[in-house]
Amino acid sequence: MRLRALKVGNVTIENNVFLAPLAGYTNYAFRRLCKGYGAGLCYTEMVSAKGLKYGSENTEELLYTDENEGLTAAQIFGSDPAILRAACEHEKLQPFPIVDINMGCPVPKIYKNGEGSALLENPILAENIVKECVKSGKIITVKFRIGINGDNLITEEFARRMEGAGASLITIHGRTKDKIYAGDVNYREIAAAKRAVQIPVIANGGVFSDTDSVWLLEETGADGVMVARAALFDPQIFCALTNTPTENRLEMFQKQLKWTGQVCDERFTTVFMRKMAAFYVKGTRGAAAYKERLFQAQSPDEILAIAQEIWG
Ligand SMILES: Cc1cc2nc3c(=O)[nH]c(=O)nc-3n(C[C@H](O)[C@H](O)[C@H](O)COP(=O)(O)O)c2cc1C
Known part of the structure; x- marks a missing residue:
């Protein structure tokens, strides 16, 4: 535009x-x-x-x-x-x-x-x-x-x-x-x-x-x-x-996880980043199974491990 x-x-x-x-x-x-x-x-x-x-x-x-x-x-x-x-x-x-x-x-x-x-x-x-x-x-x-x-x-x-x-x-x-x-x-x-x-x-x-x-x-x-x-x-x-260069999803996700954790406690970060990952995974093969696992994740580290599987 x-x-x-x-x-x-x-x-x-x-x-x-x-x-x-x-x-x-x-x-x-x-x-x-x-x-x-x-x-x-x-x-x-x-x-x-x-x-x-x-x-x-x-x-x-x-x-x-x-x-x-x-x-x-x-x-x-x-x-x-x-x-x-x-x-x-x-x-x-x-x-x-x-x-x-x-x-x-x-x-x-x-x-x-x-x-x-x-x-x-x-x-x-x-x-x-x-x-x-x-x-x-x-x-x-x-x-x-x-x-x-x-x-x-x-x-x-x-x-x-x-x-x-x-x-x-x-x-x-x-x-x-x-x-x-x-x-x-x-x-x-x-x-x-x-x-x-x-x-x-x-x-x-x-x-x-x-x-x-x-x-x-x-x-x-x-x-x-x-x-x-x-x-x-x-x-x-x-x-x-x-017209801004893109980056891969994992890099994006890692940044967002880090910056959310900078401001919010671990509980909020976990719940929020689960929600975001569920948005980002839409249209990916196996999205339903990933979402199920994401919603069981109990910490930012667990979420990151799943994100690495999806986008790594
Ligand atoms: C989950 C959600 C939260 C929203 N929160 C706000 C808000 O806090 N303030 C606001 O002015 N509009 C809010 N909106 C409306 C959006 O800013 C926007 O006007 C609307 O989604 C239409 O744009 P879109 O068709 O690009 O989604 C919200 C919309 C959604 C879906």
Whole structure:
């Protein structure tokens, strides 16, 4: 696809291929891996603004970063403008110059709390959130969906509002909330929003190959693409999209295992890397048997031994 740098606020993002926020996955190790494979910007998993306020434990791991990772965006969610602003100003967000506000999450618990995709139904509140967060001095971006359902598409108007409130970039997931992650991406809605605003627009949804990204950029006129699920099966999709050299799976796996262990305890590392190996093994001969063994593995060393058998 056509690569270019993006200027967002006072920051230059190396290229226009982004790794999406993925709850349960885009931790430090996964982001560092994708960055090494060419991703221009990676997002943390969504972090609760209230959780930051009340000091819930897992924010430490969710927001771990270091200089090896480079520029990273933190994603937060919530519905109270003051609490979201306080999150932007929280010391744990200090290493992240870009803060993204989640306005697309369809998970019932989040939606019922008036957070995530519920903000699509409350555009005034959504605007107030962005206005308040901008006061923190962070570069504020917003990730949202095209609507709650097919009868109420809000993309263009919502994009305008977010720009007017001070967002520096928007990412549009071209599906409605009721479709969760299924079905075609409505590229026309993204295209209409792109025409309506001056800030960079990133198109998201259904990018599983370089061909998909070229198509999505052409159809929407967007400034870049964001990749989500495809990266779970193969973080080296970023190599294909950014012309970055690939490496073998075992090397990749070893790096991820090491970096996960740097931040998380052995129990978490074991459970997480089992999950990742199960993604990476898909399509390999004997995948079902490997998966069964992986899920019985009790330590990072055991997982590594199986990985060496698969990819060594
Ligand atoms: C397991 C999983 C976790 C996700 N977590 C988040 C999240 O924390 N924040 C967010 O904005 N979107 C989240 N999403 C949505 C993705 O970022 C993305 O918008 C969606 O998967 C569509 O892109 P794709 O078709 O490339 O997968 C998640 C999606 C999945 C499958």
